[in-house]
Structures are given as C-alpha cells and as structure tokens.
Amino acid sequence: MIQGVQSRTNPWEVLADKVLKGETISTEEGLAVLRSDDHELLSLLQAAFRVRYHFFGKKVKLNMIFNAKSGLCPENCGYCSQSIVSDAPIEKYTLLKKDVLVAGAREAMERKAGTYCIVASGRGPTDREVEEVCSAVREIKQELGMKICACLGILKEEQARRLKDAGVDRYNHNLNTSASHHTNITTSHTYEDRVGTVEKVKKAGISPCSGCIVGMGESDEQIMEMAYELRRLDADSIPVNFLHAIPGTxxxxxxxxxxxxxxxxxxxxxxxxxxxxxxxxxxREVNLGSLQPLALYPANALFVGDYLTTEGQVADQDHQMIRDLGFEIEEFAG
Structure with missing residues (x-):
C-alpha cells in the first residue's frame, strides 16, 4: 500500500517502475536525474536501490587492480598521469614478470576480490606482452581459479583470441568520455578505436568491461551519451570513474x-x-568523501586497494563500510 502511494507521487519511484518493466528511460528523464535538487537525493537513491536490489540484492562485488606496466605511454590522454603529456612524478617500468603478476592475484584473493585486473599502460600490447599476460593467467587459473580481467589497451582480433584461450574472463577498455567530447580529452587515438576494441573483445567471447570518467568538462547531455552508448555496447561491467585531477596532467x-x-x-x-x-x-575516495557508503545504493561493485598511480582506501575499511550498510561481500564473484 505504501509502495503504491510512493510510485504514484514520487517521480523517481515512477522511473524505477518503468525501468523494472524493461523500458528505457528517455534523455529528458535522465537529464532530470542529473539535475535533481539536493533535497530529492535520498528519494532518488532509494529508487535506484530498488533497481539494484532487483538484480543484485545486497551483494557487493570487489575487484582489485594490479599495475602491471606503468608509464611509458605514447598517448596524450589529458586525465592520465602515465601519458606522454604528463609531468606527474610516477614510477615507470615495463611489463612485470609472470611471478609478480601471480603474486598480485594472491593479494587480490586475500582482499576478498572476486576479479583480479591486470592493467598495462600503452596504446596497445605487443605480442610478447600478450604472451606474458597469458602465461600468468594460465598459472593463476590453475592455482587460484579466480576471475581475471585484462586491460592492455587497443587490441587486435588475434590478441583477443589468445587472451580468451588463456582464460581471461573479462577485458576492460573504457570509452572514458562521449564521442562528442573525445577530442577534447585525447587526439592520439579515436573514439572509434575504443569502441572497436570492445567489439573485438565481444567477438572473441570475452565479457566486455567498459566505462567512463566523469568530471572532465563534459555536459549533462554528454554523460547521457556515454550511458546510452554503454547500454548499446552491452557492457557487462561498467566502471564509473570520477576525475582525480593529478598534478602534472x-x-x-x-x-x-x-x-x-x-x-x-x-x-x-x-x-x-x-x-x-x-x-x-x-x-571515489576524493570525490565522494564521507558519502562513499551511499554510492553502494545504486552501484553494486567497487575496487579495493590502490589504483594505477594513486592510493585507494584501505581494504579493511571498505569491508567495514559494506558490513555497516548491512550488505554482503560476494566473495570470489566476477
């Protein structure tokens, strides 16, 4: 009875009803979400949680990034501390050896991460780098059996097939921004290059992971473009990054x-x-601050540990945050 009243009088509950019926929200409805007033925020989050709960209950998936190759990137992405246009004082090194990558997977397991993400800087991997990653993936699969995500840049079709054969479950290649904003962020590769890699991954039978970075000067309409494009690409996992503007970029x-x-x-x-x-x-730590727990009402996953060149929240604090919400870590779930 109460729920029925909410659905008739609360526009966000009406929107949740529409989504749960399998309908696509309109651009106007999406823009209304982005432009809603602060006093509506809790009711908006409650409506989003209804949708999240329908598909995922109170479970939270944890992923861990491992920076397998740092810096030395020829691309000119404006947000990235590893790009050729960055003066950020970061550690730089070539692709780490197999035993180091395997040790990182053991650490991910200890942190209750369901997916271990092997990330390498650069435009795209060499064939030798792909083989090194494949060798590590085979050993991780044999020893730990955990799910593996690779993020190595722009792929060739044959490279995608090799990663699939080695046991890579998921491949991340973010769109980062909308097609209409792309050249404001980078000019060393095209938006179509990014979309093409996602399509090659799907063709190889690997689960596609693709997301965005918000806070790079894009408009509300361009955020809508990103959301609709990721829906069209049918990305299974969508990482939503919030710009951490690193000095030197x-x-x-x-x-x-x-x-x-x-x-x-x-x-x-x-x-x-x-x-x-x-x-x-x-x-998330920089931009959400003390409101981080509320983010798990619409979202159902997060990264634990450090990012590529910036520190993250301590894993134990993330575990406690999840418990405090009454949610449950979905251990070893990809």
Missing part, C-alpha cells in the same frame, strides 16, 4: 564534482543499464 586543477553530483551519476547509470555491474571506480 593537462587536467590538473579541474574540480567540478561534488559528492552529490557523483551519486546522481551513479543513479543515472543504474537506471540506463539496470542489470549491469555498476562499479564505483577511480576517484
């Missing part, structure tokens, strides 16, 4: 996000891509 000093804005973005992605894994990713 071209986007240094950009600061257009606040925690409430980030929560609205997560709610939007839940409404546009209702059955998909929505993961709170890079920049």
């Amino acid at each position: 071209p986007l240094e000093g950009m600061d257009e996000l606040d925690p409430r804005r980030c929560l609205r973005v997560l709610a939007l992605f839940r409404f546009v891509c209702p059955p998909k894994e929505i993961r709170i990713s890079g920049g």
Whole structure:
C-alpha cells in the first residue's frame, strides 16, 4: 500500500517502475536525474536501490587492480598521469614478470576480490606482452581459479583470441568520455578505436568491461551519451570513474564534482543499464568523501586497494563500510 502511494507521487519511484518493466528511460528523464535538487537525493537513491536490489540484492562485488606496466605511454590522454603529456612524478617500468603478476592475484584473493585486473599502460600490447599476460593467467587459473580481467589497451582480433584461450574472463577498455567530447580529452587515438576494441573483445567471447570518467568538462547531455552508448555496447561491467585531477596532467586543477553530483551519476547509470555491474571506480575516495557508503545504493561493485598511480582506501575499511550498510561481500564473484 505504501509502495503504491510512493510510485504514484514520487517521480523517481515512477522511473524505477518503468525501468523494472524493461523500458528505457528517455534523455529528458535522465537529464532530470542529473539535475535533481539536493533535497530529492535520498528519494532518488532509494529508487535506484530498488533497481539494484532487483538484480543484485545486497551483494557487493570487489575487484582489485594490479599495475602491471606503468608509464611509458605514447598517448596524450589529458586525465592520465602515465601519458606522454604528463609531468606527474610516477614510477615507470615495463611489463612485470609472470611471478609478480601471480603474486598480485594472491593479494587480490586475500582482499576478498572476486576479479583480479591486470592493467598495462600503452596504446596497445605487443605480442610478447600478450604472451606474458597469458602465461600468468594460465598459472593463476590453475592455482587460484579466480576471475581475471585484462586491460592492455587497443587490441587486435588475434590478441583477443589468445587472451580468451588463456582464460581471461573479462577485458576492460573504457570509452572514458562521449564521442562528442573525445577530442577534447585525447587526439592520439579515436573514439572509434575504443569502441572497436570492445567489439573485438565481444567477438572473441570475452565479457566486455567498459566505462567512463566523469568530471572532465563534459555536459549533462554528454554523460547521457556515454550511458546510452554503454547500454548499446552491452557492457557487462561498467566502471564509473570520477576525475582525480593529478598534478602534472593537462587536467590538473579541474574540480567540478561534488559528492552529490557523483551519486546522481551513479543513479543515472543504474537506471540506463539496470542489470549491469555498476562499479564505483577511480576517484571515489576524493570525490565522494564521507558519502562513499551511499554510492553502494545504486552501484553494486567497487575496487579495493590502490589504483594505477594513486592510493585507494584501505581494504579493511571498505569491508567495514559494506558490513555497516548491512550488505554482503560476494566473495570470489566476477
């Protein structure tokens, strides 16, 4: 009875009803989410949680990133501390050896991560680098049996097949921003290059992981473009990053996000891509701050540990945050 009243009088509950019926929200409805007032935030999150709960209950998936190759990248992505246009003082090294990659997987298991993400900087991997990753993946699968995500840049079809044969479950290649905003962020590769890699991964039978970075000067309409494109690509996992403007990068000093804005973005992605894994990713500690727990009402996954060149929240604190919410870690789930 109470739920029925809410559905008739609360526009966000009406939107949740629509999504749960299998309907796609309109651009106007999505923009209304992004532009909603602060006093509506809790009711918006409750509606988004209804959708999240329908597909995932109170379970939270944990992923861990391992920086397998740092810096030395020829691309000019404005947000990235590893790019050729960055002066950020980061550690730089070539692809780490197999035993180091395997040791990282053991650490991920200890942190209750369901998916171990092997990430390498660069435009795309060499064949030798692909083989090194494949060798590590085979050993991890044999020893630990955990799910593996690779993120190695722009792929060739044959490389995607080799990764699939080695046991890679998921491949991450973010769109990062919308097609209409792409050249404002990078010009060393095209938006179509990114979409093409996602399509090659899908063709090889690997689960596609693709997401975005919010806070890089994009408009509300461009955030909608990203959400709709990820829905069209049928990405199984969608990491939503919030710009951490690292000193030394071209986007240094950009600061257009606040925690409430980030929560609205997560709610939007839940409404546009209702059955998909929505993961709170890079920049969550900096941009969500004390409101981090609320992000798990629309999202159902997060990264534990450090990111590529920035520190993350201590894993034990993430575990405690999840318990405090009354949610449950879905251990070893990809």
